[in-house]
Amino acid sequence: MYFHKYLIAGNFEFVKQCKAGQWATLGKTRYRLHLTEFQDDIYRLRVESPRWPQSFSQAGLTPPPVLKKNGTRARSRITLDRGCGIRLVDDRGRVILQSPSGQTFGLCGDASLFMFRREACHQFYGMGEKSTGLEHSGRRTKFWNTDVWADFHVAQFRDGTPDPMYVSIPYLIVKRDNTYVGLLLDNPHATFMDTSASVAIAGQMALKGVDHSCFLLGAENGQPDLYLIYGPSLAELTCKLQKLVGCTPLPPAWALGYHQCRWGYTSAGDLDELDQKFRKHGIPCDGLWLDIDYMDGYRVFTINKKHFPDPKGAMSRLKAHGRKVVPILDPGVKLEKGYAVYDDGRKADAFCRNPQGREFVGLVWPGKTVFPDFSTTEGRAWWARHVERFAANGIHGAWLDMNDPATGHADHMQMLFDHGRAPHETFHNQYALGMAMASRAGFEKAHPGQRPFLLSRSGSTGIGRYAAIWTGDNYSNYHHLKGSIACSLNLALSGVPFNGPDIGGFGGDTTPELITAWMKAGFLFPFCRNHSISGSREQEPWAFGPKVMRTLRRYIRLRYVLRPYLYNLFVAQEERGEAIMRPLFYDFADTKSLPLGKIQDQFMVGPAIMQAPLLEEGQTSREVILPGTGAWYSLMDGKWLKGNRRISVTPTLVQTPIFLREGTIIPVVANQGESNAFDGCRVVFHILLKRDSRSAAEMTYVFDDGATLAYQQGKQSRLLVRARVRRGNLEITTKLTGNGFGPCDSTFVTYDKFAQVSVNGHILVRPGQLSARLGNE
Numbered sequence: 001m002y003f004h005k006y007l008i009a010g011n012f013e014f015v016k017q018c019k020a021g022q023w024a025t026l027g028k029t030r031y032r033l034h035l036t037e038f039q040d041d042i043y044r045l046r047v048e049s050p051r052w053p054q055s056f057s058q059a060g061l062t063p064p065p066v067l068k069k070n071g072t073r074a075r076s077r078i079t080l081d082r083g084c085g086i087r088l089v090d091d092r093g094r095v096i097l098q099s100p101s102g103q104t105f106g107l108c109g110d111a112s113l114f115m116f117r118r119e120a121c122h123q124f125y126g127m128g129e130k131s132t133g134l135e136h137s138g139r140r141t142k143f144w145n146t147d148v149w150a151d152f153h154v155a156q157f158r159d160g161t162p163d164p165m166y167v168s169i170p171y172l173i174v175k176r177d178n179t180y181v182g183l184l185l186d187n188p189h190a191t192f193m194d195t196s197a198s199v200a201i202a203g204q205m206a207l208k209g210v211d212h213s214c215f216l217l218g219a220e221n222g223q224p225d226l227y228l229i230y231g232p233s234l235a236e237l238t239c240k241l242q243k244l245v246g247c248t249p250l251p252p253a254w255a256l257g258y259h260q261c262r263w264g265y266t267s268a269g270d271l272d273e274l275d276q277k278f279r280k281h282g283i284p285c286d287g288l289w290l291d292i293d294y295m296d297g298y299r300v301f302t303i304n305k306k307h308f309p310d311p312k313g314a315m316s317r318l319k320a321h322g323r324k325v326v327p328i329l330d331p332g333v334k335l336e337k338g339y340a341v342y343d344d345g346r347k348a349d350a351f352c353r354n355p356q357g358r359e360f361v362g363l364v365w366p367g368k369t370v371f372p373d374f375s376t377t378e379g380r381a382w383w384a385r386h387v388e389r390f391a392a393n394g395i396h397g398a399w400l401d402m403n404d405p406a407t408g409h410a411d412h413m414q415m416l417f418d419h420g421r422a423p424h425e426t427f428h429n430q431y432a433l434g435m436a437m438a439s440r441a442g443f444e445k446a447h448p449g450q451r452p453f454l455l456s457r458s459g460s461t462g463i464g465r466y467a468a469i470w471t472g473d474n475y476s477n478y479h480h481l482k483g484s485i486a487c488s489l490n491l492a493l494s495g496v497p498f499n500g501p502d503i504g505g506f507g508g509d510t511t512p513e514l515i516t517a518w519m520k521a522g523f524l525f526p527f528c529r530n531h532s533i534s535g536s537r538e539q540e541p542w543a544f545g546p547k548v549m550r551t552l553r554r555y556i557r558l559r560y561v562l563r564p565y566l567y568n569l570f571v572a573q574e575e576r577g578e579a580i581m582r583p584l585f586y587d588f589a590d591t592k593s594l595p596l597g598k599i600q601d602q603f604m605v606g607p608a609i610m611q612a613p614l615l616e617e618g619q620t621s622r623e624v625i626l627p628g629t630g631a632w633y634s635l636m637d638g639k640w641l642k643g644n645r646r647i648s649v650t651p652t653l654v655q656t657p658i659f660l661r662e663g664t665i666i667p668v669v670a671n672q673g674e675s676n677a678f679d680g681c682r683v684v685f686h687i688l689l690k691r692d693s694r695s696a697a698e699m700t701y702v703f704d705d706g707a708t709l710a711y712q713q714g715k716q717s718r719l720l721v722r723a724r725v726r727r728g729n730l731e732i733t734t735k736l737t738g739n740g741f742g743p744c745d746s747t748f749v750t751y752d753k754f755a756q757v758s759v760n761g762h763i764l765v766r767p768g769q770l771s772a773r774l775g776n777e
């Protein structure tokens with residue numbers, strides 16, 4: 001796979017004459033085009049052809065029901081002309097998206113292409129996991145899961161923006177002012193997009209005469225299958241996309257805590273020591289992670305007996321201290337007769353084959369390795385059985401690495417699927433998806449009724465139903481710190497809300513300043529894990545002296561303080577598909593005076609919290625955009641600030657710019673976040689209203705046991721909290737609208753001086769007594 005060679009439109013033959021639903025021929029290809037209209041303004045353009053007898057997609061998309069004539073009214077309309085020209089028009093008659101008739105759908109051998117007109121006002125987003133920034137205009141990119149450090153030069157992955165990365169989701173968001181359309185290719189093969197990139201020869205001279213009037217999405221092979229989703233807002237679009245690709249199931253609360261990882265933690269002793277240090281330093285932590293060294297000679301599903309004489313004992317001891325151990329699982333199985341997992345897989349015919357019909361062999365940590373074939377139900381069932389057995393040690397989650405798949409310097413193109421019948425490219429991008437599906441099934445069997453937690457490096461469309469994603473091997477430098485925001489936002493908008501980077505940086509030595517800046521920027525990312533490469537300097541929160549530790553602790557604790565809020569964002573994700581971390585233009589309209597479309601150094605965590613961290617080395621102040629017309633409460637200085645403007649901020653060394661949005665309610669824990677114990681039934685509501693706030697604030701606080709699947713059977717409660725300001729008085733009302741998990745004990749924190757504060761009609765306290773501030777030490 002060449003990363004810098006692309007199929008170009010000039011080689012494609014375009015459909016000039018055809019009618020949807022009727023067979024036609026283009027060159028040597030017989031095809032039939034289908035246009036399906038679903039409810040919720042979702043459309044599908046699918047091409048049927050003997051050239052691609054099956055789809056191979058495991059994405060498992062679940063579109064809404066087909067739109068019936070005279071049924072639910074759609075807010076948009078789509079038309080397809082004879083030359084396949086597409087027009088998507090909104091209910092006010094505005095053209096939202098269109099394609100050049102006679103140049104919309106093209107073929108070139110096994111490859112296919114969709115082209116659309118590019119307009120000056122277009123901006124582009126999404127694209128899954130990309131490190132090339134938030135806005136994707138003028139970009140040419142491929143979707144092919146890649147073990148970044150193995151396939152790029154160090155200069156590219158340390159200081160540059162390697163592309164493609166580990167996750168492939170060929171999804172493009174087209175923004176047109178404040179209207180959004182999503183385009184999703186349901187095709188697991190290598191796919192590509194060109195948002196009208198300029199063309200240069202040898203990276204030097206720009207080619208003249210290149211047409212910039214179009215953007216395109218294509219595939220090197222596989223059934224052409226394109227979903228068009230009309231938002232119109234980005235929030236609506238994201239919810240629709242999430243429902244189509246599947247929402248992320250509510251994780252256990254411990255997965256939303258802080259995680260400590262390092263390549264080098266090897267033994268039960270290492271974990272006990274971590275456990276003690278976290279307790280000694282008063283730093284809450286849920287996950288203690290084990291990298292490859294815990295295994296016996298890198299054999300997957302084994303635990304080194306010397307380092308873990310009693311694995312079950314170690315796990316239950318740590319569990320009693322509130323820790324969860326998350327071990328790594330690599331797909332590569334050591335090729336070694338007598339190693340039970342290998343022998344068993346061979347017997348079950350569970351491994352991928354090469355073109356000679358023998359087991360495909362790669363070269364990874366254990367040496368010669370074979371690879372489970374996750375494309376088949378039997379292959380997945382085989383892996384799930386081993387996961388189940390392994391999880392019985394008292395393990396509740398796993399870290400799925402090397403599933404790009406990484407095969408070392410063995411060329412993975414010889415790795416075939418489905419007992420040798422399916423070429424590599426049909427399942428390459430889906431390898432991690434299959435691994436995650438099988439692993440999840442294994443955990444569910446091992447611990448029935450418990451919510452498993454999986455973290456995966458690679459993935460494809462639909463991965464979020466099974467696993468969270470960490471953004472792979474980054475580096476301890478400011479370039480990666482800065483880039484981590486856009487990369488996580490790209491994933492968040494592309495159907496993978498649960499993601500985050502290695503905080504502090506994986507490769508190289510972090511510095512006290514960098515880890516501090518990174519923790520401040522990253523402590524509220526949906527997934528929050530500190531991880532570093534073996535041989536690098538120690539990166540645990542206490543490894544930099546007491547002063548740095550106190551700052552790191554402050555933000556780790558603040559994550560725990562806010563965990564009920566984060567947890568509720570995950571509830572909203574599972575129920576409605578809302579993004580968790582999101583760009584400013586998700587919650588606020590883009591305006592001429594405050595354009596938000598390229599802001600990638602600020603972000604929202606849910607609808608209520610905005611961060612604007614310092615991201616440069618030695619930086620002491622920065623400009624912050626306060627979007628929207630409402631006010632913002634600055635956590636730094638405890639003041640309300642007028643919105644809809646730019647301000648400049650100069651945080652102290654321990655501070656980071658965080659702003660709470662007027663009109664919101666933030667549920668937090670009833671302590672200072674010193675402990676990682678989860679208790680959804682004791683909650684403090686921070687009411688972000690000021691004396692002159694005009695609109696009411698409202699939230700439904702959802703709580704349950706935070707660990708089991710009982711919530712799916714109704715063991716979950718909902719407290720509707722409403723607050724409004726009337727004649728200088730703050731009136732709060734609460735109502736238990738769901739009582740499956742019983743009531744909760746709630747208190748309130750106010751953010752202004754009110755004449756009176758009442759809860760459900762009872763005057764609660766004298767003014768001023770409630771004004772504890774979030775994040776105060």
Ligand code: MIG
Pocket residue numbers: 262263291292328401402457472473506531532533
């Ligand atoms: O070849 O397991 O991205 O997080 O520490 C490297 C060792 C394999 C790559 C992962 C990284 C992990 C490392 N792994």
